[in-house]
Amino acid sequence: MIDVSAVVSCCNDEESIGHLVRRLAEHFTGLGLRFEILAVDEGSTDNTVALLTLIRRRVPELEVVAGVSEGRGLVRGAQMARGRHLLVLDARCDPVLSVLGFALTRLEDEAGVDVVTLSGGGLLMRRTRSWRAFDALVHRRDAVELARRFLRKARTLGLQIHAPEPPRSVSTWTRLRDLLLAPLAS
Numbered sequence: 001m002i003d004v005s006a007v008v009s010c011c012n013d014e015e016s017i018g019h020l021v022r023r024l025a026e027h028f029t030g031l032g033l034r035f036e037i038l039a040v041d042e043g044s045t046d047n048t049v050a051l052l053t054l055i056r057r058r059v060p061e062l063e064v065v066a067g068v069s070e071g072r073g074l075v076r077g078a079q080m081a082r083g084r085h086l087l088v089l090d091a092r093c094d095p096v097l098s099v100l101g102f103a104l105t106r107l108e109d110e111a112g113v114d115v116v117t118l119s120g121g122g123l124l125m126r127r128t129r130s131w132r133a134f135d136a137l138v139h140r141r142d143a144v145e146l147a148r149r150f151l152r153k154a155r156t157l158g159l160q161i162h163a164p165e166p167p168r169s170v171s172t173w174t175r176l177r178d179l180l181l182a183p184l185a186s
Contacts, residue, residue, distance in 0.1 A: 003033040004104070005083030005127065009073030010091035011042040014051050017091045021052070024087075025059045027097040031104075038080055039091075040065045040073035078127075086127040093121025100124070114159040 006024050010017050021037055028035040039052050039062060052064045068076045074088055085107060089095055096119040103116040103124045115125045 002083035004035045005081035006037045006087040007077030013091035014047045038077040040077040042073045089122030095120045095122040112160045
């Protein structure tokens with residue numbers, strides 16, 4: 001069984017995607033986790049896909065998914081994920097991976113915690129519980145509507161979100177995370 005599936009959405013991110021994928025692979029390996037990295041390209045016109053294909057030689061856990069329509073990368077990656085936990089982030093995020101072990105512990109040890117935010121961007125979730133919120137969004141294309149529907153569905157399902165520190169906006173996904181957490185942080 002795969003412990004963590006990392007879903008990274010990217011579009012024209014040739015300058016940052018390689019570094020992020022290598023950091024994720026090194027960190028997961030260092031934690032002794034079984035993992036997969038799903039890099040979902042949303043129509044890059046630069047060398048993002050070619051670079052990911054080259055990196056795949058060094059990171060066999062990487063799967064490159066190309067040809068996904070804009071704004072649907074995270075949902076498509078979540079559909080394909082096989083891990084018990086799901087790390088979702090945008091290629092432009094700079095997640096603080098040193099807290100990943102802590103975040104996994106929160107999901108494993110604490111009853112009721114379903115989603116943990118990572119400083120610098122990204123969310124770590126229990127895949128089976130959080131998927132119920134993503135599942136309602138498979139056919140949404142607009143990112144703003146996706147955020148609204150995810151928030152509404154997460155509330156309906158009673159998903160518990162743990163935010164160890166205030167969120168910072170650094171990417172499209174982080175803005176979605178901010179929207180998710182704003183009503184729940186008080």
